[in-house]
Amino acid sequence: MSAAADLPGRAHAAPATPSDWLAVAERWLRLAVEIPAALLVAAEVLILFAGIGARALGHPIIWSDELASILFLWLAMLGSVVAIQRGEHMRLTFVVGSLSPRAQAWCEALAVGAVFAFLVLLLHAAYDYTDDQSFVETPALGWPGTIRALAVPVGFVAALLSSSLRLARHGIADLLGVGLVLGGLAALLALGAPALTGMGNWSLVVFFVGLLGVGIVAGVPIAFSFALATSAYLLTVTSTPLTIVVGRMDEGMSSLILLAIPLFVLLGQLVEVTGMARVMVAFLASLLGHVKAGMSYVLLGAMLLVSGISGSKTADMAAVAPVLFPEMRRRGMKDGELLSLLAASGAMSETIPPSIVLIAIASVTGVSIAALFTAGILPALVLAVVLAAVARYRAGREEDAVTVARAPASVVGKTLVVALPALLLPFLIRTAVVEGVATATEVSTIGIAYALLLGLLVYRGGLRARAVLPMLARTASLSGAILFIVGAASAMAWALTQSGFSHDLARAMAAVPGGQVGFLLISVVAFMVLGSLLEGIPAIVLFGPLLFPIAHQFGIHEVHYSMVVILAMGLGLFAPPFGLCYYAACIIGQVSPESGMRRIWIYLGALFLGLLVLTFVPWFSTGFL
Template sequence: MSTAAGMHGPANAAPLDHGDWIAAAERWLRRIVEIPAALLVAAEVVILFAGICARSLHRPIIWTDELASILFLWLAMLGSVVAIQRGEHMRLTFVVGSLSKRAQAWCETLAIGAIFVFLTLMLHAAYDYTEDQSFVEMPALGWPGTIRALAVPVGFAAALLSCSLRLARHGIADLIGVGLVLGAFVLLLTLAAPALTAMGNWSLLVFFVGLLGAGVISGVPIAFSFALATCAYLLTVTSTPLTIVVGRMDEGMSGLILLAIPLFVLLGQLVEATGMARVMVAFLASLLGHVRAGMSYVLLGAMLLVSGISGSKTADMAAVAPVLFPEMRRRGMKDGELLSLLAASGAMSETIPPSIVLIAIASVTGVSIAALFTAGILPALVLAVVLALVARYRAGTEEDSIVVPRAPAAVVAKTLAVALPALLLPFLIRTAVVEGVATATEVSTIGIAYSLVLGLVIYRGGLSWRAALPMLARTASLSGAILFIVGAASAMAWALTQSGFSHDLARAMAGVPGGQFGFLLISVIAFMVLGSLLEGIPAIVLFGPLLFPIAHQFGVNEVHYSMIVILAMGIGLFAPPFGLCYYAACIIGQVPPEAGMRRIWIYLGSLFLGLLVLTFVPWFSTVFL
């Protein structure tokens, strides 16, 4: 998700020619990492799809899950390296972007330097962790655990080399300045260690509010800000070895259910490349395009449909906006209105399966993924109706410059016939999970195979062998960025739990006034803020294990609570000025951020009111369970 400017070198750096040794080294290193990462994505698809086929023939292959798990850790680590090389790790640049070019260049050096420090700290710990795993034997394959665990030090080493090359492109003055700042932090924490230890849990504010906040605001990627704050806390006030951090990151990234993330990211790219999204939108436009606010309804319907395929909000918006925005502009809608509706529809559809956030919440809390997939549709439809009402009200001033005639029935029938195979895909995915044909992890491979067949046989759009490697590499990069956040947040959550913070939080939340009503209201507000500041997945990994047991104590259904949490985070995620996905919508829609700053609030406000209805009427979340 391009939530902000990537780490592509200092803002005032001169362009590098092709003879520059640093540029050449970066190209070769990128190729060395990207090709294996892309092949790992393809291998995971083949392995899981083969497992489904073998089971359907009543000849199950017992080692497929084990091999997929081994390759998955390698994919996560190499993918995170590709994300560093491409500058695709999620980061907040709202503050940095308002600074001068010179200050931006310095902050860019600081961000890469912070990553370099973390990787240097962790490299030896990763090697020790790999040695410890040599005593583990995999039950089905009989391989030593070293084969799997070796992915961690290899990934850290490749990332460290990538950061070294990036730092070599920055000015000496910036490097010295950043080195002095980071050295001063280390010295200050060392000198303050006795006082911080004596503070008990109050020291958490220094590390997980002060240090973490400073990293995020200065543009350090969120995942590495989490990891650095955790390492600083453990090294300063505890005697815990950093090997534990490596182990927790491994555990956080390695949940097999998370394998659905790269596969659904790939599926989203296939839906866009094959033209499936285009034909679905064309059908909706022929059906509704003539009515007042018709194209707004088409956008909302398209987001609901595409959300049931890709699992990624960025992929959803990228599939819909380029197809619809030109026609919506032609009909008189302003850029700010288009951006506001697109961003609000992204927040609206967060619970449509197979949302990546649904998968993450199932992974860290143990809630049934099948139950989440079943429950997620109706809340999104309720919010879609709310947004449709707002869109109709807004259309009175935004969309009355051109009268569009009703499409003939023959045209509607023709576009339906063309779109029908694509329209079946989200229903195929949900049916396969609910009926037990495939797990939530495996079902994406069915969607990938189906999309490939449609793209090659029916739609014949955009698929070529030349495009395969970039698509797979892009999948690895986005997945690596997401999974590294999950790993870093898991380590941070463990540190918070071991400190006793979770027990303190449980006591505070259990004593909230208003009982269940007060707890739910505070949860909505808290996760809106967390979604705005941290992005959905890290917020879930950090606070899901802490708050779900409390919700259970208040008698809140865990599936219902999942819907509340996800939708609240979605609103925060798309809310300016800090919501990361708001800027992703700006980039995809090619609309400047300031265009939607005022118009979006009526949409987000209506979503908030709709969320309150969903929060205090559990029926919408539980009726189909």
């Protein structure tokens, strides 16, 4: 029975079943959150673009950044609710996916129950935090801080309602089991509080290795695993109020530089919808498609180009793979080879600006974003050369490879003319930031305006009015998932710092044999593991503030260290069996994970060797600063 049949006013409607009422409630709640979230994305674009235009005319709007910051917290919170409704919060599903269907269903109930428990735990603290902000007044607009901070409890209430509806879809037995597990865990921590307090910093292992690890392995979203472990630690072994957790999450999500994240996510979707990615790939295919491993070179080149636009690895792969894979299959490449090359190219291009990870590093460590944007291109090009060499070697082993004739110069020229406006976009973005014309946040609005003009005037037909609202809602969801992780990891990093862990870590790292060389090697290994288990942004937000000062003590350039840790995380992120983006590549390429398990290691091994070269030859990162 459709949901529409159960709405009031429908004649002769059959009695609704509970699942029908749940579907109606979920649909209306989703609309109530998605529409404001989508409008907030559009408002941020308009406000920032208006600010750029007014400044260019010599009449700057003094309150534009302030209003953008106020709306940004609302966007982050409502976006995170949309991500809950859509199931798009980042989580590790490898272990849960190997269980029986019955066990998977129970783990899903546990994941939603953990989210619900966290929201209940911090709801009162969120209201207290909002009340505290009433004494703050914004400098330009003169608004009370409550207007901005109210986004947190409103977001928590909407997330609670969404989680409740999702829990209602599970059976009583599952819910009782989840309640017993979560209640029993809370009781154990309460009873063991004196013993845990007496353990000193060793208690961190219980919360931030044991409890956090169990949550992540069980499929609890990473952001909520971070936040729950932090809240449990503070409640059990300290007297710190939970309003601190809310405040640190707010601070972590509210850096104006992070506003670039939703804007670049929106830009990436526009590049795909308008057909800009397709014409760029078509030009590269006409130029290189006839040479040995030519289509592999095209994929590598396309990932380099698109990475400079979307800033999101998933968006990059989604823009390139559907366009290239059918032709590459026709030319004889195996599915496992395609998947391996796609995943490796995703790891290769992590430092191409305006990578969201670069923006996150600049936000939490204070490294110049212009310097990171300048430095990020050459390391990616070095790794692209390494992958191209491996691709050429692998192409020689494909017995059924198809020979393709060279495209006529007229075809190459025609595709170049068609693609040229799209090809200018990544260079426009990088030049505007590096030359100081616009900030990383502002330049994304310039890119959005440019992409809209191309979609409407040049590449007509791909952009439809009915696609705008879903695109904005999708942007809000992906951005909310990312920003909530940043906020939760910020709170967790604060708790680790206050515990003295950072000082202990500094002493341990400083005592590493080999000095600077030893520290760099340990950093490479550590961030490969972190990238595999956590994903790049939470790992950077969590460990960046702790490890960058240590790198500075060893005399390592902060930009060079940024390149090393980003690329190391990229390797872990795309490495099976735990790398989250490996499975994203499988989904996008419509290839089974098993197909690439054996073939991918030669690509990842080559990337690791390239990473070692970049690690011990700092010039590749700092030569153009």
